[in-house]
Amino acid sequence: xxxxxxxxxxxxxxxxxxxxxxxxxxxSVSVYLFWYVQYPNQGLQLLLKYLxxxxxxxxxxxxxxxxxxxxxxxxxxxxxxxxSDTAEYFCAVSGTGTDSxxxxxxxxxxxxTL
Amino acid sequence: xxxxxxxxxxxxTEKGKYVxxxxxxxxxxxxxxxxxQSLGQGPEFLIYFQGTGAADDSGLPNDxxxxxxxxxxxxxxxxxxxxxxxxxxxxxxxxxxxxGELFFGEGSRLTVL
Numbered sequence: 001x002x003x004x005x006x007x008x009x010x011x012x013x014x015x016x017x018x019x020x021x022x023x024x025x026x027x028s029v030s031v032y033l034f035w036y037v038q039y040p041n042q043g044l045q046l047l048l049k050y051l052x053x054x055x056x057x058x059x060x061x062x063x064x065x066x067x068x069x070x071x072x073x074x075x076x077x078x079x080x081x082x083x084s085d086t087a088e089y090f091c092a093v094s095g096t097g098t099d100s101x102x103x104x105x106x107x108x109x110x111x112x113t114l
Numbered sequence: 115x116x117x118x119x120x121x122x123x124x125x126x127t128e129k130g131k132y133v134x135x136x137x138x139x140x141x142x143x144x145x146x147x148x149x150x151q152s153l154g155q156g157p158e159f160l161i162y163f164q165g166t167g168a169a170d171d172s173g174l175p176n177d178x179x180x181x182x183x184x185x186x187x188x189x190x191x192x193x194x195x196x197x198x199x200x201x202x203x204x205x206x207x208x209x210x211x212x213x214g215e216l217f218f219g220e221g222s223r224l225t226v227l
Contacts, residue, residue: 034215044216101147
């Protein structure tokens with residue numbers, strides 16, 4: 001079984017400032033890691049994922065996350081945020097076998113202001 | 115559209131009533147998932163179908179909850195004798211393969227009075 005911890009329930013930040021959303025996971029087996037985003041009044045959508053290979057993965061809108069196996073972390077970062085990045089961000093983990101059930105964290109609310 | 119469709123988007127019912135929530139996945143996606151999201155929480159796994167069969171129903175909270183996918187496409191989540199604690203947003207997702215990229219619907223918000 002896997003679990004995910006997102007310690008920050010809310011992160012307020014000014015536009016154009018950098019941000020880091022923290023995610024730690026626990027698992028006894030190899031994992032895939034994901035960040036999903038939920039914009040206001042929309043469904044969850046995949047932001048980025050780590051399956052294998054390079055431990056640094058990027059999204060099309062400037063976010064990146066780095067898989068750190070020794071620290072069991074998958075923190076999400078962006079060097080300069082925009083108002084439109086305001087959303088709820090969920091970290092998720094699954095095993096690498098055919099059981100692809102995702103286990104989600106409790107989410108971090110990113111609030112970007114001017 | 116080509117996304118995951120869930121109906122109804124909102125359902126208000128009284129305690130003790132029976133409820134059905136429907137999910138129409140993306141065409142060609144063999145895997146289908148139901149999650150439940152309560153206020154301030156992340157999505158909580160309920161059940162996973164691969165084709166017509168429930169591959170993992172370990173997340174169903176009790177025997178009042180049941181889900182079917184008789185033809186390997188549309189799925190229905192059924193809740194008997196609803197309780198106020200069942201109030202939540204019920205999310206459906208589908209996927210094409212085992213790499214965990216789930217495509218979510220917008221959810222069905224259930225309110226039990």
